[in-house]
Amino acid sequence: MTSQNDANTIFLTEQEAERIRNTVKDRLKKCSELVGHAREPRDSKAAISQATGASLMADMGGAPDADMTQTKGQGGTLPALTVGQPYSPCIVSLQDLQPMKLADLQMDTHHRGRRLTVKRASPVVTLAARSWTMVQDEAGDETERLEVCLRKSRHGEDILESASVFVIKEPYFTLTDQGEATLRIDHPSDLIVCRDEFANSSLTSANEVNGHAEDAAAAEKIARTCKDKGNAALKQRDLPLAHAKYTEGLKVARQDVVSYTNPDLARDISRNRAYVNILLNQLDEAKNDAKASLTGREDQRSKDLDSKAYFRAGCAAYNLGEYQEAKGFFDEQQKITPGDKDASANLRKIEVRLHEQEAGTYDLKKLGAGLSRARPQVDAASFISNTKVRDSPGRGRGLFATRDIPAGEIVMCEKAFCVVWGHESEALTAITYDVRDDRIRVSPVGLSTSIVQKLLSNPSQIERVMDLYGDYQGGGKNVSTTEDGPVVDTFRVHDIVSRNAFGPGSQYGEEGASNASTGLWIWAAYINHSCIANAKKDFIGDLMVLRATRPITAGEEIFLSYDESNDYDARQTALMTTWGFECNCALCAAEKADDPAVRKKRRELASEADAFVEREHWANAKRLTVVKAQRLARAMDDTYDGERYEGVPRVATRRIREWLAKASRRR
């Protein structure tokens, strides 16, 4: 992530850092000693009462969250999370997994090829970044702890609170940092949530339908009931329930036995589910549902229904940023219902988006004026056609100009794939200790969670995100869906966020390190770093606007400066800690060859210059003050070797030189 400014920096006390490291190392040691050992049965009563107490405490705001870490600076208290050894999510469909029981669990083991059905047996303990509860298997004779990391579901509710029956795919049984045995879910797709009302689902009876007329009528009735329940839930604004009911109804209505006699039932449910999907931001399914609901008939009622369907498909495509496709849908809508005002309004909006996308011309003032805390996102298209991705030797892939770009002109503009603003409830920063490189970092965990959820809701986007650079490449199998739904590897998302996220700055009020806004811009994520960058980014809401800071020729690589510190050592440390590389641009090469004592002297003079600039305003500077500034600038210049710094900027002198330029212009 782009570095925070000083006011936002989080400092851990040495004791805290040590405590985090030791806790994790102790846990890993215990885990390695226990691998494959049989699980020790729990005393059910005691376990449930322990969870009930902890849940009460958590609800009252006094949760004994042993994972909270005290920080100095603006961070306050933050959750501390371990980034352990990554493992892949389950990519096998539920029906191909063998059932197991709690009693079969082995310590610190991924039970590959197995599935475990459990029911919740205690209240849920909701902590900042995770939640846990006690569960029992179907017979109720064994009790175990179940913990979910990234605890919120796609619909924003706590996953464990959302139901009482769960199926765990390939259960991972391990220890908490406090050494307590637990089932642990890292990938949301490894936990199948069975809503209570569906446990004894009418689907079972529908599945048994075998083609007799009376069975067909029974199946149709079931589908109709589901549709009605979905409509009722929608009226109550219970969108997850409405979605679940429509989905259940569709499963039945799409069976031959129903669709043969009443094909419109599946169409009606699909059209309704398309609407709910748009509200839930599940745009892939919204688009498919809307298309599946089309009748293609010519009578007025059918035309009205198809007009609605085209409208929904158009909205889904528009919100996915697929403007050409959206145009196609709204054109169709206009064709069958010519007077429709929504269709023409949307077509006008799309014309603007397509122009932005093709020509890179934006009304940036207007876009900025429409922003507020309640509406932090702009309605704009991305413009990326001046650039392309290709190999950048020594740096992986990079972004290159496809034409000459004059200084000050837009290189590219990009709408964020996902942003979590500091003022939103999703914003969550955590201290993460990564066992792979022994480093402690500040991680935008809320952004990772939102990205995982967005991908689960819109699987068509999984490939684009997973193509980004991350240290962990996954298990080598790029499976993004099974029969049970989309699969997203949260460890990969975490690593991608660590190396590719940007901060759009505090556009909507005060932010500290614990609630800094962060986001992912997929195309901009291909831009490599140079301390002597040729582009600079700015944000209007979630639109990143990248401009050339000097003329860029076609074929040249675009560079941003990930860290703008003037000090070589501070810069290298930040680049290594946050992005995992050592910069060898011309500036770093020149500075690296400086004697450390010279660098130290330059650093001291730079601090002096900073203090001077803060203290003395150039507008009222007296002659003596100007002379003092000139002396300081000269002293800094003397720390540079003229030959080695030929053509290389003397970045430490920048501030004082700018001050001098302004002061002398005034005279």
Ligand SMILES: C[S@@+](CC[C@H](N)C(=O)[O-])C[C@H]1O[C@@H](n2cnc3c(N)ncnc32)[C@H](O)[C@@H]1O
């Ligand atoms: C935001 S991504 C940039 C795109 C990336 N190169 C790729 O192949 O997808 C950041 C990562 O690119 C690499 N990188 C960026 N600038 C670099 C540089 N100047 N030298 C070496 N590696 C660099 C580092 O691995 C860093 O973590």
